[in-house]
Amino acid sequence: MISFWRTWDKKKSKENYLIDGVVIKVNERRLQETLGFTGKAPRYGIAFKFEAEQVTTVVEDIVFQIGRTGVVTPVAHLRPVLVAGSTVSRATLHNEDEIRRLDVRIGDTVVLQKAGDVIPDIVRVLTEMRTSKEKSFAWPKRVEGCGGDGSIERIPGQAAWRCVVSDSFAQTQRKFYYFVSKKAFDIEGMGPRVIDALLDAGLITNFDDIFTLKKGDLLNLPRFAEKSVDNLLESIEKSRDVSLNRFLVSLSVPQVGEETARDVAANFGTLEKVMKATLEDFISIYGVGEVVAQSLHAWFLEKENKQLVLRLQKQVKIEAVKKAAASSKLTGKTFVLTGTLVGMSRDEAKVKILANGGEVSGSVSSKTSYVVAGENPGSKIDEAERLGVPVLDEEAFLKLF
């Protein structure tokens, strides 16, 4: 079942509201639950919008941003222009390939829109407006701020380039921004400007320095008086209790964001176990493949990282993940899946079982508690009958929850 919604600009009055698109959602609860969510949004709805307003402006410069993982991102500085309700002066150019695709040059007149009515997006260059004073833009070999001699390298198999040196000031700065952000330690009132001031004053070098800041030091910072300092120290105190997944997120381990951190935390439960994990342990986690496993394993093997974690452990309290997140209904039960399930994928069935304390195995043995058979089951069903293991169809399986 599909139904239609209208959305409108909430800033406009109800009388002359502006329909800016249509949202189509699956409106059956059960199906919504089956579809679930991605890390960011429900999978059971999608918005269709009218074509975005397009304007033209001039690219005044192209500069580079360095992210916390050292990835270098080109950004166009634009002559400020009003589009879809706000003045836009910058737009990401994403990467080398996008610059090639657009063939954008400094001085070019470009067509700009806001994708989804929010994010500035350069659509194309108006080549007919060229005056031949524009210089074609060559992707650089070095980027200022990258550290060392500024060299950058393209990541094999990816569109991104990253700084060769990994401990540049710019990157450290970004790592700190991320460390204190909502996704990680969530230190209220500690935004980019405050981090910059702390770095400037030499008060923080490593993440754990945040937790040993003294009132006297903070009072010396520009625009920091009694009230600000007390508030900041209080937020830092509050942040000392942290879940394992947010702790993992805070470390800026390459390839590990919120979703992966959750998977890793749920799998190991405690930081000690994560630190002792082998490459195989990481790979065996649902949602973690070879690339991510490799990255995690290498990160925790690094001596400096280990020391950082040990120092952080002295400053914060990491809450272990409670076993069997949803329930322990299926504790001690081992399942084997065969055939195609109608309402969910096999992986989803596995997650459901694990979340309720059960285990999933690949082959039927006397230790198997249940075989779950979907459509066109394989030989596992015969094996189950031979061993006297109960076989559940999808309906019976769902009743367990």
Added chain:
DNA sequence: GGGCCTCGAGTTCC
């Protein structure tokens, strides 16, 4: 009261 800063909202692309 002006100015600086953080935060949340809305959302896309890679």
Added chain:
DNA sequence: CTCGAGGCCC
């Protein structure tokens, strides 16, 4: 990426 609200400094 920008805007507006709200807190704090000076």
